[in-house]
Amino acid sequence: MQRGKGMKFVGDSRIKQGPTVSRIPKDYSEYPGRTEAFWPNFLLKEWLAGAVFLIGFLILTLAHPSPLEGLADPTDAAYIPLPDWYFLFLYELLKYEFASGNYILLGMLGIPGIAFGALLLAPFLDNGPGRRPHQRPIAVGMMLLGLASVIWLTYTSAAAVDWESRAEANKPVPPSDDVDVVIDTDHPGYEVYETSCLACHGAELEGTAAPALYGPEFDHTAEEIADISVNGIGAMPPDQFTGTDEELEQLVDFILSVNESIEEE
Template sequence: MHRGKGMKFVGDSRIPAERKPNIPKDYSEYPGKTEAFWPNFLLKEWMVGAVFLIGYLCLTVAHPSPLERVADPTDTGYIPLPDWYFLFLYQLLKYTYASGPYNVIGAFIIPGLAFGGLFLAPFIDRGPERRPTKRPFATGFMLLALASIVFLTWESVVTHDWEAAKAQGEIKKEAEIDKTAEGYKIYQDNGCIACHGDTLTGGGANPSLVDTGLKPEEIADIAKNGRGAMPAGIFKGSDEELKKMAEYIAGLEAK
């Protein structure tokens, strides 16, 4: 056997045979793309982004987010409402098959299947076509998802009690409460605190007793005879205690 027999030399095609200077190509070779990425193109992108950012900041200053009262964990009548982009999921949890004992279905299984389908769509539909008519699976799935989101969002908006929600989240007027006062102790002993709270600001359907603008006689009449959803006969104290409590409530003024 001769030395070196059967040996072959293989060249690497990634290494050019002729060394060329590291000079970038002329942008004129690319019609419509004759601009350097840095800094010309990026500078234009930043300027456009700055315009949109300033416009967004102006909108937030001109139309600030509406504020509600401080969250009260003891108020079981308050019904929270998510932001608009989650209203379709909020509406889904109202249906029988997705709430109560089936809450797991509405909260995890149905959304999980929907978003899982969106995630797997590129792997299932791998056709080279780009026209929607040539991709029935992807087009149909996207149209179904879009129609479902629009329908559920619309149903959530039209079925929500906006007036009750406004009353629930309304910022209540507060006053400095002297819990050592005799009027407050009478108010507490007669069970009024259960509906109107320890700060007399109410909650839910129960009105606030702060800065009512009513005279002591009018407050005493309501406490004794009731009004609206408040039944008569709740106050069990004497007439003298009723008078002291009514004078105490009438003197509460907001800060």
């Protein structure tokens, strides 16, 4: 008899045979209404949502273009810089008493660090298996609180700024080379101009750190000049002029006299 013939292999009855586990994943069609094919169903929905957002964003930029200011001028000490719109909520936070002054580090690092850290920890604090909002109250609540805070602070900060006037006031106005400006140093308003305006508007009103006070871009009336001198405009802060009412009238008359001399020429 050849070796191996007639031999039988018998399993040990003491060892229980476990269930056979399939390594092949089930097809999504076995879960009707709960799953869908990644291609093309899921990707088509994502592309459609992205296209709607992109078209809406393009329409918004065409209907209401963003006001752009002039080139940055490091010599303009009166210019008040503002962050981009997506950082305005942090800028607005620093205006509150508990996040400014002696508590500036709390406003700069403490509160934003706690807020962003909480959002990072939200998935770990609420790691339930469900995906619906009511099944994950902690994560959803923290996200809604953060979103509402950012929207409110951004809106509050943006509403306090006249963006159109700010952009118009900060447009670069190059001095005209063909204009011969005559400065009457004996005018009673010249001394007032030297004290309050010369540092930013130049010795001949040509504009250095601030716009020129003559030319086609300067079309203010006497009342408007007096109001701007006291209350400011755009990047020009208020209270730049601190003299008397008589000195204010002399200053306005001096600026208008320079413009009248240019028009006569």
